[in-house]
Amino acid sequence: MPSVTGGKAVVECLKLHGVDTVFGIISTHTMHIYDALYDNKEIIQFIGGRHEHAVGFMADGYSRATGKPGVFFTSGGPGAADSIGAMGEAYHASSSILQITTNIENDLIDKGKGSLHETKDQLGMFKSVTGWNALIKDLSEIPTHINKAFWSFRTHRPRPIELEIPTDLLSVRTDLTIVDPIMGQPMDIDPKLIIDTAEKLTNARRPVILVGSGVITANATQEVRVLAETLNIPVICSTTGKGAFPDDHVLSLGTGEFGGNRGNSPLADFIPSSDLLIIIGSSMPYARTIQYGLKLPKSVIQIDIDPLEIGKNYPVSLGLVGNAKIILNQLISELRERSTKQSASYNKEISDLKTAITKSLMSQFPNEFKTLRSIRDVLSRDAIIVGDATQPVYRAHRCMPVYEPRTYFGPNSWAGLGFGLPAALGAKVGKPSKQVIAMVGDGGFQYNLQELATAVQYGISPAIIVFNDNAWGVLKDIQNDHFNKRVFATELRNPDFCKLADSYGIPSSRVFNGRELSRVLDEALRSGLAHLIVAEMPTGFANFPYDKQ
Known part of the structure; x- marks a missing residue:
């Protein structure tokens, strides 16, 4: 050069x-x-x-x-x-x-x-x-x-x-020589591990699959689907793995959230009752599993690209290290000539469990469930939903169906605030033809609200929903529930977010119930412009009504 x-x-x-x-x-x-x-x-x-x-x-x-x-x-x-x-x-x-x-x-x-x-x-x-x-x-x-x-x-x-x-x-x-890109070689997988995994899967009578973000990273969503359908195995997605398996698939059991402020789940009893769990691309992080008392069955297979994650939080029977897409393709090939020993009643058990999960969500989170489903109903199947660390997003993990990979993400790992708005801008830049929405709390929004200017300057047009309870809502709930309502340092005095949006030249709306929220969101998405929607919920998301009061 x-x-x-x-x-x-x-x-x-x-x-x-x-x-x-x-x-x-x-x-x-x-x-x-x-x-x-x-x-x-x-x-x-x-x-x-x-x-x-x-x-x-x-x-x-x-x-x-x-x-x-x-x-x-x-x-x-x-x-x-x-x-x-x-x-x-x-x-x-x-x-x-x-x-x-x-x-x-x-x-x-x-x-x-x-x-x-x-x-x-x-x-x-x-x-x-x-x-x-x-x-x-x-x-x-x-x-x-x-x-x-x-x-x-x-x-x-x-x-x-x-x-x-x-x-x-x-x-x-x-004078500099620009060298060609290095093309990486996939790690070799021991064929015996593939055979052993296939034998365990075909001998299991009540197996279950749990998939994480590693499946999405490896572009292995289709392979997971083939594996599940070949052996008729139900699939659970971790929070970071939402979209790795479509939530409307007959074998989908939704998102694995197992307790605490995420609510109770029938999955917490179902998983340890299975006779084989195959974990694909999930580290089973302590804060989402062990902390909530999740038990696993005795037989566990874990597939992960990172050898340090194998057996880190739960002991495993078999560990396969490598690219999930490559491993699953080899496993599917090995399974073609095999038959399963599943119980004939397993299909009905899966169907009944799906019904129980939905009923559990509707019972625990009646307002939130209706509002989040109404938001989902106005979105296209491939819309990208970007969350922040806020209670409405925690509810969305379980109550909002996702159908495709790379369409649902947030700060679910380190869980820092301020992710939602700028990450939604980045997603919209990368996928300009897709609908993109940001779901943020009033506190987290103010970490990076200055990026509204970036949206205007570069013509980036997500729809931004600010759930406004004038508080660090999750923490205020903890004070009310566990500190005898001694509320301190959790209440916020916020600006008028609609006037703020107006100062940037961004259209805005203020809504007071879930039905109104979904209607305004639909209009905003159809406009093709950035739009700020402020959902006023002074007593928290649990009390944000779906219908006009």
Whole structure:
């Protein structure tokens, strides 16, 4: 390649890997990257945010909606530090996020001389929220490290990656060789493990499948469906795995949430009563399983790309490490010549269980169930639903059906606030022809409400539902239920969100019941414009009526 700056080398490497969108906030330290982007405006679209926390969430939302790595730029020091919350969520959610940031001048790093944006051990600051990170000390390392990042996304459990480039290297010119992408090789699977798994599945009389986000990441949803239909096995989706198996399938048992403020579920008794559980692409996180007392059957098979997840929270009978799509295809091939020993009454048991689950939800959450189902009814089958950490979204995990992969996600892992709006913007950028809605609470919305300006500037048009109870509602409920109604520090004084939207030039509506909410949402989606809907629920979502009072 002819003589290029370090900034241009970054952009050329991203182009080689098919990157068509980047997010970021420009800085004095990154001027040469943006100058290179200027020459590639027809190839790479740039979305500029207002805060690095939000920009990281935009890249995450883009990645979860498209299945492609989300790339964003920050400036070293305070800009990079502001992204830590987003990187932490991406780490725990296994998102393919690449942050390219700067460091101070190469020969001043770790000298403590007071250079602009100098940070004490910036690499160390990111180690706890990345799969790996690196400081690039020479221009020749730019192609190598960017190649390694994209190779890691393809071949390993996705984790966010942070690359640092000293700001002075971005302006240096050099003759640079841009190397071709590394094509990863899938891990080999021991054929005996496939045979042993097939034998356990065919000998089981009451097996059940539980799928997580790893199925979506591996693009293995069709294989899960074939496996379930071949052996007539019911399927449960984890919260992060919603969409890996369609909720309207006859074998779907919905979402596995097992207690606490998520409500009781008949699945908590059904799972340990089965004689085989096969876990595919789920780490069975403590906070959603053991913490709620979930028991598993004695026979458990776990499939995961990350060997560290096998048997971490529950003992397993068999563990298969590798890409879920490859393993399931081998397993399906092995099962073709086999017959099952399922009980003849199992079909009826599954059908009765599905009915019991629906009745349980309607009994525990009558208003919430009706409202969330009415929202779902006005959405297209492939609409993308992006949530934040808020009670209405926790209810949606179980009460809102999802039918396709990459159409339902939120901060379900690290569970930080502020994800909903910017991640919805990223999803809409990645999938502009799809309906995208953000479901956020009033408190979480205010973490990144400034990104309404980003939506307007770049013509990004999600529908945004703000559930407004003027409180940190989940925590206020805990105070009322467990602290003798000693409410303290959980009540919020909010702005008029509709006037705020108006100041950004965004249409808005205020609604007071679920029926009105679904009608306004339908109109907003049909308009094709960004729209802010404020659902006023002063006494909480449980008391938000479906019909006009």
